Amino acid sequence: MSSAWYVRRRVVIIAQKLVCAPDTLSDSNCAFRSAVHAAGVSNALYFLRPRAGGRATALLFALLLTFQLRLFSAQEEALRAGASRIDITPTLPVMLDGYESRNHLSEGVHDPLSARALAFKQDRRRLVLVSIDNLGFYNDTAAPLRRTILDACQLQPAELFLAATHTHSAPTLTLDPGKGHSNNVAYTRTLQTQLAQVVREALERAVPVVLQAGLGACPVGANRRQFAKDELGNPKIVLGRNPSILTDREVQVLKITHAADGQLAAVVWAYNTHSTSLGPHNYLVSGDVHGLAMQFLENYLGNGTVGSGFAGASGNIDPWYRVLPGFRTTNGWIPEPVLQGTFLGEEVARVVEEIPKPDLAGPLGTAWKTLELPGKLAGGNLVTNNCPPTLLNLAVARVGQVAFVGLGGEVFNEIGQAIKAASPFPNTIIITHCNGAAGYLPTRPAYLEGGYEVRSSEFGPDAADQVVKETLRMLHAL
Numbered sequence: 126m127s128s129a130w131y132v133r134r135r136v137v138i139i140a141q142k143l144v145c146a147p148d149t150l151s152d153s154n155c156a157f158r159s160a161v162h163a164a165g166v167s168n169a170l171y172f173l174r175p176r177a178g179g180r181a182t183a184l185l186f187a188l189l190l191t192f193q194l195r196l197f198s199a200q201e202e203a204l205r206a207g208a209s210r211i212d213i214t215p216t217l218p219v220m221l222d223g224y225e226s227r228n229h230l231s232e233g234v235h236d237p238l239s240a241r242a243l244a245f246k247q248d249r250r251r252l253v254l255v256s257i258d259n260l261g262f263y264n265d266t267a268a269p270l271r272r273t274i275l276d277a278c279q280l281q282p283a284e285l286f287l288a289a290t291h292t293h294s295a296p297t298l299t300l301d302p303g304k305g306h307s308n309n310v311a312y313t314r315t316l317q318t319q320l321a322q323v324v325r326e327a328l329e330r331a332v333p334v335v336l337q338a339g340l341g342a343c344p345v346g347a348n349r350r351q352f353a354k355d356e357l358g359n360p361k362i363v364l365g366r367n368p369s370i371l372t373d374r375e376v377q378v379l380k381i382t383h384a385a386d387g388q389l390a391a392v393v394w395a396y397n398t399h400s401t402s403l404g405p406h407n408y409l410v411s412g413d414v415h416g417l418a419m420q421f422l423e424n425y426l427g428n429g430t431v432g433s434g435f436a437g438a439s440g441n442i443d444p445w446y447r448v449l450p451g452f453r454t455t456n457g458w459i460p461e462p463v464l465q466g467t468f469l470g471e472e473v474a475r476v477v478e479e480i481p482k483p484d485l486a487g488p489l490g491t492a493w494k495t496l497e498l499p500g501k502l503a504g505g506n507l508v509t510n511n512c513p514p515t516l517l518n519l520a521v522a523r524v525g526q527v528a529f530v531g532l533g534g535e536v537f538n539e540i541g542q543a544i545k546a547a548s549p550f551p552n553t554i555i556i557t558h559c560n561g562a563a564g565y566l567p568t569r570p571a572y573l574e575g576g577y578e579v580r581s582s583e584f585g586p587d588a589a590d591q592v593v594k595e596t597l598r599m600l601h602a603l
């Protein structure tokens with residue numbers, strides 16, 4: 126960690142807190158963030174002075190001095206990181222998750238499933254990011270799976286981001302024999318043990334590292350809320366493709382290399398799309414777009430490099446080719462999930478190879494909150510009166526200049542964009558299906574349009590704004 130950077134960062138945060146009072150935090154007043162980032166410390170003080178006055182400036186310098194003293198008295202340990210991957214492909218036929226219409230067990234494996242862990246360590250603090258090839262932690266499986274890992278590895282709740290890629294061709298998770306096939310219960314029990322193992326290995330492998338961040342773009346994900354008309358000619362939203370709506374197509378990439386010899390240790394990336402290339406008629410196990418992208422990336426990079434991928438804010442985003450019956454190979458056709466996964470994986474690899482040089486490593490911090498958000502009845506009309514609140518697990522973390530936001534639901538793309546745009550960190554990676562499975566979180570305008578996600582959501586129209594505000598508040602406090 127660079128001392129100069131740390132001091133500069135603290136000044137920026139203090140300046141933001143003085144200007145952006147938490148209760149009035151909004152996208153517009155935190156546009157200040159980008160100005161501060163662009164201008165540097167001296168200009169940050171210039172911005173601060175007319176608004177906060179002499180007292181605030183004096184306070185700022187006092188705090189700055191405190192932080193400088195802290196730097197000399199309690200320098201943080203160098204950032205360490207380690208990664209591990211474990212195969213979690215089912216060995217018995219299982220029920221695949223994601224489509225209620227599926228009525229029998231899986232018929233084989235197209236490509237393997239994995240769980241991947243990346244562990245950061247600094248002093249006594251930890252941050253573990255786990256990506257598993259699965260739909261998500263439905264049937265109340267998030268808490269017991271998390272508890273197993275937390276206990277086995279002695280982690281604090283906020284130190285674990287347990288996330289699923291949302292592939293719709295992986296086993297339904299359940300520990301309750303009343304809620305699933307016995308093979309699925311056995312699979313989930315085995316997964317518990319495997320997750321503890323993969324996290325333990327990642328923690329044990331942690332060595333000093335350099336952290337770099339880069340951005341790519343990929344057109345695989347498209348807005349899926351297509352405008353149509355019902356039999357009376359009234360407008361409605363159907364699941365399809367609506368590429369005319371601009372979406373966040375960023376491919377966010379982190380490269381972790383060993384500080385000692387520059388050897389590539391791990392890659393973390395996030396991209397906004399459902400992994401739903403394969404539809405309800407597919408009975409083959411597959412990681413779908415995200416899983417196939419990770420498999421391509423790891424094969425390409427070699428040397429056992431772990432390339433953990435995550436689904437970003439993708440509640441209303443589907444892959445360009447969606448819900449196909451299977452892996453079409455006729456007349457030399459490349460199966461669309463393989464085509465799209467490879468396309469995405471190649472972009473991650475390109476960013477890794479051209480990534481900007483600066484080491485972004487720095488202080489490590491984590492925070493956790495379970496939000497009580499306005500609820501609504503799932504299904505049917507918009508009913509919010511007398512509805513109990515709906516809970517959403519929210520985890521935030523920072524590793525130097527990189528922030529992570531873990532959301533326990535399916536978040537619309539625009540919500541992720543709002544958080545990224547107003548975040549106090551230059552790199553903010555949104556991870557959904559993380560630590561919970563609260564279902565769809567649409568934006569307020571989507572409730573006027575309707576559609577599948579809005580109907581099935583248990584959140585009221587005000588929930589999204591509260592999530593954005595609380596996330597930003599927590600990011601500022603890191």
Ligand SMILES: [Zn+2]
Pocket residue numbers: 291399440535
């Ligand atoms: Zn979904």
